[in-house]
Amino acid sequence: MKELRNVACIVGADESDEIGILPGKSQLSLHLEAITNAVRDAGLKVKDVDGIFTAGQHSPALIGEALGIRPRVVDGTTVGGCSFIIMVGHAVAALHHGMCDVAVVTHGESGKSQVGVSPRRDTSLVGQYETPYGFGGAPTFFGMITTRHMHVYGTTLEQWAQVAVSTRKWAALNPKARNREPLTVKDVLDSRPVVWPFNILNICLVTDAGGAVVLTRADRAKDCAKKAVFVRGAGEGSEHVMLTQMRNLTFSEATRLSGEKAFAMAGVKGSDFNHIMLYDAFTSGPPLMLESLGLAKRGEGAHFFAEGRSTPGGKLPINTNGGGLSYTHSGMYGIFPIIEAARQLRGEGGARQVPNATLSLVNGMGGMLSAAGTLVLSNER
């Protein structure tokens, strides 16, 4: 994998025209807006795109048809919300081998308004063996992971709440974030209970949104409109689908695998990063990811948030867009942490810009820590 280090760059990154509650837009429209915006951001044209990477209900073939192009590479790897993070790695490999020249990784989901969404009929093992007992929504599953963590390590509800509070401080600085008003630990603890141990403010938003990033080889990236963001490392992993098959509920093997591969490819260690983006569908997610990636000792991931390191002005900013908790979460959130990392590394963060951001970690999960993707991004070689 080392030969893939820095061979390709993110040269364009943007959301759909709007994100939020959008009953007038189909999820295909959200895809197309995001692609158009990201390609423009790169200083390229849609007709330049010849590789399409996407996950979710719409196949890359459909995206190609809707764009009026004939892609040479299509990849529809769908292993949950981290799929877009994983596909950046796939795109790097395809670009390196000349299978395509301009790759777009795209997401569009009408998660709230459900416009242009196909109804799902669940005949999976989860549907057969878990849903009949009342399990179905993600909070019911992730609640068990979280409860187990509290049992094994003594983690508290206050510690999880700190993650929401830290993330909201960043959202206050992002004009695109949905929830920007100040938040306290008490607000989280007093909010409406959903499923133990989660109150509503422990759980991500449900929105409609699109996002896309454009990649090309490093030699060509020089000619694009903005500062290139190098993909130094990329890794993926998968452990389980049904939560009963997860070996240790408090530690994600998929996350560990993806991180080890990405760090080795990039030649970095966990303590090198000065900006971190983690998939926060639930407040307990980022601490568990830090532990599984080896950045925190087991049981101590929440310390990163409680000690104020992760907040604006802190030494290790985490989830600077306001996260799935306060910025946007359309369902498969994984494209958005990549977009934010690219913006920070280009110095486009505005009020939330992390000073001297040079090395960014992007990590996301699919399903219930079932699959995972990790990226190491940098604005220098």
Next chain:
Amino acid sequence: MIELAEGPRMMSNLINVAPDPKVIRCDMPVEVVFTKINDDITLPLFQPEGAR
């Protein structure tokens, strides 16, 4: 989630216990109660060991 004495884990529901996180604890011992849902379906549910 139930871990069976034989090793495998499965999803189920706890019955004959208050739905209260102070009462339901991780690793508490439970026992199976085969519960008839209708003429075709009987589900293995679980209760705290010795309940009822």
